[in-house]
Amino acid sequence: MAPISATFLLFFSTASISFSLILSATIIEDLNNLQPPPDFNTTLTNNCLHNPSLRYCNATPFNLPEIFKSTIVASHLCNESKNPNCVESFPKIDLRSRPKIAPLYLSFNFFWKYCPLTILTIDLSNNSLKGSFPSDIFHCSQIQALDLSHNDLSEDVPIQNFSLLTNLTFLNLSYNHFSESKISDSQFFKRFNSSSLLHSGLLPDHRKFRIKAILLLLGFPILIILTVVCLCWLCFWRPDFLPRVLQSKHKFTPSMLKAATNGFSKKNLVNKNEGVGIYKGLLRDGTEVRIEMYWEQVSRNNRRKFIEECKVLVELCHKNLVQVLGWCDNRRLRSIIIEWVDETNIEMWLSRSAPPWKQRVKVLMGILEGMCYLHEEWPEVGYDLKTSSILLYEDQEPLISRFKVGDQNSSSKKIYRFGVLMLEMITNRRPWEEFEGGEAGFVEWIRMYYLDNLENVIDERMKKTGHVFDQAAASIELGLKCMDLSNGRQPSLDQIFNNVSRIHNTCMASASPNLKRLHGHRGEGH
Numbered sequence: 001m002a003p004i005s006a007t008f009l010l011f012f013s014t015a016s017i018s019f020s021l022i023l024s025a026t027i028i029e030d031l032n033n034l035q036p037p038p039d040f041n042t043t044l045t046n047n048c049l050h051n052p053s054l055r056y057c058n059a060t061p062f063n064l065p066e067i068f069k070s071t072i073v074a075s076h077l078c079n080e081s082k083n084p085n086c087v088e089s090f091p092k093i094d095l096r097s098r099p100k101i102a103p104l105y106l107s108f109n110f111f112w113k114y115c116p117l118t119i120l121t122i123d124l125s126n127n128s129l130k131g132s133f134p135s136d137i138f139h140c141s142q143i144q145a146l147d148l149s150h151n152d153l154s155e156d157v158p159i160q161n162f163s164l165l166t167n168l169t170f171l172n173l174s175y176n177h178f179s180e181s182k183i184s185d186s187q188f189f190k191r192f193n194s195s196s197l198l199h200s201g202l203l204p205d206h207r208k209f210r211i212k213a214i215l216l217l218l219g220f221p222i223l224i225i226l227t228v229v230c231l232c233w234l235c236f237w238r239p240d241f242l243p244r245v246l247q248s249k250h251k252f253t254p255s256m257l258k259a260a261t262n263g264f265s266k267k268n269l270v271n272k273n274e275g276v277g278i279y280k281g282l283l284r285d286g287t288e289v290r291i292e293m294y295w296e297q298v299s300r301n302n303r304r305k306f307i308e309e310c311k312v313l314v315e316l317c318h319k320n321l322v323q324v325l326g327w328c329d330n331r332r333l334r335s336i337i338i339e340w341v342d343e344t345n346i347e348m349w350l351s352r353s354a355p356p357w358k359q360r361v362k363v364l365m366g367i368l369e370g371m372c373y374l375h376e377e378w379p380e381v382g383y384d385l386k387t388s389s390i391l392l393y394e395d396q397e398p399l400i401s402r403f404k405v406g407d408q409n410s411s412s413k414k415i416y417r418f419g420v421l422m423l424e425m426i427t428n429r430r431p432w433e434e435f436e437g438g439e440a441g442f443v444e445w446i447r448m449y450y451l452d453n454l455e456n457v458i459d460e461r462m463k464k465t466g467h468v469f470d471q472a473a474a475s476i477e478l479g480l481k482c483m484d485l486s487n488g489r490q491p492s493l494d495q496i497f498n499n500v501s502r503i504h505n506t507c508m509a510s511a512s513p514n515l516k517r518l519h520g521h522r523g524e525g526h
């Protein structure tokens with residue numbers, strides 16, 4: 001240190017002697033008024049000879065006014081900083097808590113450019129300094145301590161430049177507003193730890209971090225709970241919003257039905273009986289459905305039975321059976337969801353459109369196909385063969401639409417019912433409305449007339465050509481056989497199927513030129 005002090009002394013002794021009397025004036029006045037002494041050039045040259053490390057020695061020729069001004073600032077600043085003996089040494093710039101003059105001194109670039117080599121400590125803390133990092137300080141590359149804490153400095157800190165300050169051991173940048181740039185310089189962190197950067201903006205704020213951690217700690221479980229609640233809602237109320245793989249195929253919830261029917265609106269109500277409401281609904285996937293709602297309360301046992309029945313019904317799959325899509329089972333309501341078929345039943349069809357013979361046979365064929373399917377695959381499923389409960393869709397394809405699981409009816413009863421249906425379709429008469437004694441009266445009437453007066457028995461509106469008479473007569477005979485419950489006279493379902501399909505084939509072929517050949521089989525049924 002000795003040579004540096006000596007140089008410093010040398011630097012000031014020559015410069016200060018000439019203006020020591022005037023230094024009481026303010027620094028700005030001094031800078032404006034004072035001129036370098038005539039021998040200033042020589043003084044500097046001599047100084048550089050003694051100590052070439054002095055900062056102005058590098059820049060020759062000397063900028064005499066600027067170097068001189070820097071000596072004026074240095075002398076003021078040394079005094080302001082209460083250095084013990086400014087003539088001999090200037091070890092410390094202490095402008096702590098001097099917000100009025102600290103910015104002024106910082107603004108003297110020429111001073112920092114020639115920063116005196118003796119300065120080892122710079123303290124500019126607690127001055128509300130604004131703006132970016134005062135980079136001029138890096139000119140004082142020999143300093144060992146730098147305190148810029150408690151200011152309002154902002155923007156980036158030039159971390160790289162700290163490598164210039166090789167002797168710096170104390171640094172405090174705490175309590176500023178620097179922008180949080182990632183300090184990747186590990187060299188910097190080997191020298192200084194986080195206690196130099198408290199609340200400087202350079203490190204992630206611990207309080208902010210704690211708030212984030214708390215939010216995360218609270219938020220994560222809340223998120224999970226919300227997700228679970230959401231999933232539960234979906235599962236129990238609206239499973240139709242779940243991905244298809246997660247949906248249970250046939251189970252519907254009351255909320256789904258409510259959504260499908262606009263909240264069970266009157267507009268969607270198709271029919272209402274005691275305890276049963278039939279709604280037209282639109283599912284989320286665009287399927288139109290018929291929703292049969294049962295509001296009545298039932299015992300737990302009956303509910304279980306209901307579900308078991310539904311499980312069977314959804315398995316039924318045939319072109320002549322209405323497709324049961326699923327069910328809803330709830331304490332308040334039970335419901336069966338069935339594909340929507342526009343409401344035309346055979347009864348309406350017969351009376352409104354007086355269909356030709358060929359179409360009637362086709363419909364009978366379809367009904368038989370459905371019956372055979374149920375007979376073979378689902379013998380425990382019963383069905384209703386009333387003309388009012390068999391539906392028709394576009395292509396005159398019949399649909400059996402009412403089922404009963406666990407049906408006690410024998411197949412003999414089913415064949416009897418088919419017989420009635422068949423005769424009704426040929427005659428377009430309603431046994432229970434038009435005959436005394438209902439079906440028995442109906443049968444009696446047919447028996448009485450069909451042999452001699454066939455024309456009066458079959459539907460009068462139907463166009464009757466020769467082969468239609470023959471086939472209708474054969475069909476009436478078959479229908480009567482079906483209704484004959486005396487021992488062993490009733491044909492089996494297979495026999496009925498064969499007979500009707502033969503008639504059906506003949507009908508289909510009759511449109512073709514082979515008419516004559518087929519006429520050879522005339523009277524087969526007799």
Ligand SMILES: *[C@@H]1O[C@H](CO)[C@@H](O)[C@H](O)[C@H]1NC(C)=O
Binds near residue numbers: 023024075076079080
């Ligand atoms: C140095 O400071 C003292 C008071 O601390 C003052 O009396 C003196 O005039 C100052 N000298 C200069 C050169 O500013």
Ligand SMILES: *[C@@H]1O[C@H](CO)[C@@H](O)[C@H](O)[C@H]1NC(C)=O
Binds near residue numbers: 042
């Ligand atoms: C200072 O002195 C040197 C020689 O020592 C000379 O070359 C230079 O021109 C002088 N500068 C001024 C500004 O007079």
Ligand SMILES: *[C@@H]1O[C@H](CO)[C@@H](O)[C@H](O)[C@H]1NC(C)=O
Binds near residue numbers: 097098126
């Ligand atoms: C900062 O400076 C103000 C005056 O400007 C002073 O009251 C306060 O005590 C100082 N704080 C610190 C920590 O030095």
Ligand SMILES: *[C@@H]1O[C@H](CO)[C@@H](O)[C@H](O)[C@H]1NC(C)=O
Binds near residue numbers: 141142166
């Ligand atoms: C750091 O200190 C050493 C010895 O005290 C000195 O030799 C060296 O020049 C100093 N470094 C700077 C950049 O001033």
Ligand SMILES: *[C@@H]1O[C@H](CO)[C@@H](O)[C@H](O)[C@H]1NC(C)=O
Binds near residue numbers: 138139160
């Ligand atoms: C700080 O470092 C940058 C390069 O990293 C350099 O361009 C700049 O001049 C340096 N500033 C000072 C004051 O040394």
Ligand SMILES: *[C@@H]1O[C@H](CO)[C@@H](O)[C@H](O)[C@H]1NC(C)=O
Binds near residue numbers: 169192193194195
């Ligand atoms: C930080 O470094 C200083 C010395 O520079 C040391 O006194 C202090 O204990 C260190 N703090 C931590 C948290 O490492």
Ligand SMILES: *[C@@H]1O[C@H](CO)[C@@H](O)[C@H](O)[C@H]1NC(C)=O
Binds near residue numbers: 171195197
């Ligand atoms: C920097 O200053 C702050 C506030 O004055 C203080 O809490 C902290 O300990 C200081 N850091 C160091 C390394 O001295």
